Structures are given as C-alpha cells and as structure tokens.
C-alpha cells in the first residue's frame with residue numbers, strides 16, 4: 321500500500337462527521353468490485369432501496385442513494401422540485417438552512433427566509449403565521465442543525481406545510497439513523513441525508529426519498545431539470561424497472577458500505593439505536609457538568625448526536641482540539657460561522673455513540689482542561 325496510507329492511524333471521530341466506521345463496514349467496502357449492471361449488483365441496489373425505506377419509515381417508491389455527499393442530496397431535492405419563479409420558504413437557524421437558501425436562489429426561485437437565532441429552534445407559531453399569508457411551492461427545514469446542535473420540530477411543521485399546499489423538504493443529514501425521521505408519518509415530501517453521520521459510513525452517498533406529491537411535481541415540470549447528473553427523471557431508469565439503463569457508473573463499493581451500515585442499524589433495531597444515542601448524550605451531559613462545561617442549546621431542543629459545548633473563558637479552543645487529536649487520537653469539531661471560537665461540536669453519531677467512547681473523551685477532556 322502507498323506509504324502515506326500505510327502511515328494513517330485510527331482517530332476516534334467525535335466531531336460533526338465523519339463518525340467512526342465499524343470494522344464490518346470496512347470489510348464491506350473491500351468486497352470485490354463487480355460491474356454496475358451485473359445482476360448481483362442490481363439485486364444489491366434493490367435491497368438498498370428497501371433498507372432505506374424501512375429506516376425512513378416510508379413507502380415512497382422513489383427512495384435511493386444519490387452518488388455524492390449530503391450536499392448533493394440537498395441539490396438533488398432542489399433541482400428536481402424547484403422551477404424558476406417558484407415561491408420557496410426556508411426556515412433557517414444555522415449554516416445548513418443558509419445553504420438551502422443559496423441553492424434555491426441559484427435556481428431562480430423566489431426565496432423567502434424565516435430566520436431564527438442560531439442555537440434556538442424554529443418556532444412553530446411563527447411558521448404557521450407565515451404560511452397563512454400565501455401559498456408556497458416548497459418549504460425547507462433542517463431537522464438536525466449540525467452547526468448549532470439544535471433539533472427542529474419537523475413533526476409539528478409537517479401538517480402546517482401540507483395545509484398550505486407546499487411540498488415539505490427536510491434535511492436529515494445528521495438526524496437519520498440517530499433519531500426517528502418517519503417520512504410518511506410526518507408528511508415529509510422530500511428528504512435527503514448523508515452516510516458519514518449516524519450511518520457511520522465514509523462520506524460519499526446521499527440517500528433521498530420523494531413522496532408521490534413530490535414525484536407529481538417533478539413530472540409536471542414545465543422545463544427540464546437543469547442539472548444532468550442529479551436529474552431523477554433519468555436516474556430512476558437506472559435504479560428501477562425490469563431493464564436498467566446506464567446513467568452514470570454507481571460508486572459500487574460505497575454502496576456495499578451503505579448496505580452494511582443499514583443492515584447494522586436495522587439488525588440492532590431502530591428504537592435501540594435511537595436509545596443508544598440518547599444514552600450516550602446523557603452520559604456526556606453528566607460528565608460535562610462535572611467538568612463545569614455548559615451547552616449552547618436549551619435542554620428541550622438539544623440533539624443527542626451533536627453537542628455544542630460552550631468554550632470556557634480563557635481556554636484556547638484550537639489548542640485543546642489539537643491536544644485531543646495529538647495526545648489522545650480524538651477529534652472534536654470547532655464552531656462554524658458566528659459560533660467559531662464560541663463552541664466545540666462534539667458528535668455522538670452512529671458507531672461513535674457508545675459508553676466507552678464517551679468515557680474516553682471525558683477522561684481526555686479532564687486531563688487537558
């Protein structure tokens with residue numbers, strides 16, 4: 321193997337993603353590469369769609385992993401569902417809500433943003449009031465805002481969006497496989513996620529799901545989807561039907577990894593996986609309290625898998641992260657945007673959400689602070 325790769329040492333990944341990859345996923349990634357139209361591979365693709373539907377709690381036929389990271393999933397939802405002049409409402413309280421605004425604006429949509437303070441959740445009453453004012457084509461919100469550690473009330477927003485007549489688009493990059501995201505029960509019309517968070521796969525794929533209403537909007541478009549690579553009207557011909565036609569060469573081994581990641585979650589049981597994330601968060605919260613550290617976010621809106629921890633007065637935040645990495649082989653994340661220098665982001669995602677890893681971080685923090 322190349323010397324640079326040979327030299328790599330494992331790091332306990334406790335930042336905002338990627339998370340630590342378990343051994344069976346590494347083994348899955350190293351399985352033999354076969355042809356992307358080989359019947360054995362087509363069968364893995366079909367199985368993947370079923371696994372994703374089960375994890376997402378949906379019967380949506382259009383459920384598949386897009387080739388590309390979470391941002392490709394975001395872009396997929398917008399390029400397929402938004403046409404120039406569409407009125408789009410984004411509920412924003414962090415970096416990834418702002419990214420939605422940017423993506424929708426580039427498509428020529430009439431984008432409105434309802435902003436909420438970073439570190440606080442989207443306020444349902446304010447959303448209800450805005451949705452009373454006029455109909456929208458689409459409303460977008462981030463479920464788990466990785467930049468702040470806030471969980472947004474997706475379940476309560478869904479019925480309001482449905483009443484308005486808009487499509488409901490949800491970013492589940494950080495939430496999927498770490499907390500419930502029942503797509504059908506919550507009235508979600510389009511959802512995208514990523515593999516490197518609570519699925520504990522390396523980055524590179526973005527599972528998406530479109531409801532029947534979303535598919536109807538896609539089929540009724542006046543113009544073609546303005547992006548060739550992410551055009552779902554073409555991609556479905558590769559991912560479904562009796563005869564598959566080439567669109568692009570699927571990232572075959574990455575899909576093996578996702579297949580194994582989904583199997584791990586479904587075998588453990590969704591509820592057990594969510595409970596494990598909550599338990600890891602509670603253990604971290606208790607340990608941080610003993611160290612005198614505080615959270616940015618009020619308890620009711622805190623995510624289990626992403627913890628924004630306030631940096632105490634007089635502590636060099638970058639030096640602490642460097643010490644954790646160099647002396648303890650643990651990675652935690654820095655703050656983003658306006659929260660840079662104000663918080664650390666501690667991820668307890670997927671395979672990382674385990675008591676022994678939380679203990680290892682708390683011990684290292686105690687030694688370094």
Ligand code: PLP
Nearest residue numbers: 389390391416464466493494514
């Ligand atoms: N949305 C959220 C909530 C995220 O946390 C991220 C990545 O951290 C993204 C979107 C973008 O995903 P990626 O970096 O995989 O493109």
